[in-house]
Amino acid sequence: MTYDIQVIGGGLAGSEAAWQLAEAGLTVRLSEMRGAGEMTPAHHGDSLAELVCSNSFRSDDADSNAVGLLHQEMRALGSLIMREGDRHRVPAGSALAVDRDGFSTGVTAAIAAHPNITIVRERVDTLPEGPAIIATGPLTAPALSDSIAQETGKDALAFFDAIAPIVHRDTIDMDVAWFQSRWGKGDGTDYINCPLDKEQYHAFVAALIAGEKTEYREWENVPYFEGCMPIEVMAERGVETLRFGPMKGVGLDDPRTGRWPYAAVQLRQDNAHGTLWNIVGFQTKLKHAEQVRLFRTIPGLEKAEFARLGGLHRNTFLRSPELLDATLRLRSRPNVRFAGQITGCEGYIESASIGLIAGRFAAAELTGRTLAPPPVETALGALLTHITGAAEAETYQPMNVNFGLFPPIPGRTKKADRKKMYTDRARAALSEWLAA
């Protein structure tokens, strides 16, 4: 069988990528191992684009929510995932939730009926020689993972994530927190420090130990590595453990007292725009609501808004900012693009959107055109830029789309108006890009 390009993995990203390629007139071999006697630990059936957990695509509000804006952009770009999501919508307020079976059956039927796509039920074990998009997801089968790791180097492909919460910078109370690197080293603006006194520290440690944790299924269980141990596990080791670890107060001069605090929480810049800051060493298995409640008891973070909450999962993902070029090609093997969660985005819609743009980049290349990446002011452009270069490669961890990835709105703006300004600016930028 001859075809123009192979797409490996028929999940959210691979289905969308195959659709975009086929709609552009290219012939696609879509290789999916489910249906060939293989299964991931999270999938249950053979349908393409199976939703492995929740049936929600999250907020559908395109005026004040970054994922809602991404929905809107994907619809404008002819997304199959959004078309079937809209067709199989179930009531969920301002969120877009779908009938999961109807949705994946709809995607499978559309792909199977497309004259340019051949679905082949097969497991792929090696990196292809010809043009390909790899969209094998967080649970990529082991032989292919090995082959990818051989190409990228072992350290550039992770099998577990260890996510610390990320806070929007403009929600940190800088009357309490202050900029300083420990012992005055480095640039004085590398860290933001939040001080705790003895009583606050002890109450915080006790609350961490008592906090409700996420229960994992056996296959999801993440081995704990020194250096990325969950914060509550460290707390359980002894009341002083955190004070000699990520919550050390030494070497930090609280400008309000002129002294080192009893303990401190440090945040480090997480994106080039300086809008997102991660809480250093706070990877955690606490439930999301519990994280918000507890981390808002930290002085300076009482009104914190979180761009991402912490977690630890089994998750295959590349160190994309270093390995991929601006159009998602593997730098060392440009015939291969990556798409979906394996690039380090997180979530059904984010994965599908990166599948969409990977498909469009590949279609342009194979038909001798160049496609400029979508502008960074759009949700798709902001997420893509984060994956392919804006994020710090060394500490790269999976990310949802959020306004912290967008370039800040210049000048002073009222916080209440800001989200609408982001989304209006994004729509204008997308229209211009589409017109070009």
Ligand SMILES: Cc1cc2nc3c(=O)[nH]c(=O)nc-3n(C[C@H](O)[C@H](O)[C@H](O)COP(=O)(O)OP(=O)(O)OC[C@H]3O[C@@H](n4cnc5c(N)ncnc54)[C@H](O)[C@@H]3O)c2cc1C
């Ligand atoms: C347990 C779990 C729960 C999650 N829950 C949610 C949630 O509730 N909401 C949310 O937004 N996101 C969730 N995610 C995160 C993520 O958005 C989804 O995993 C999403 O499906 C990722 O899309 P994808 O296309 O990148 O990968 P997938 O949808 O996983 O698709 C990858 C496909 O590749 C196939 N494949 C793998 N290896 C090979 C191979 N070697 N050869 C051929 N085919 C192969 C797989 O069978 C699969 O069909 C969850 C992830 C996990 C693991």
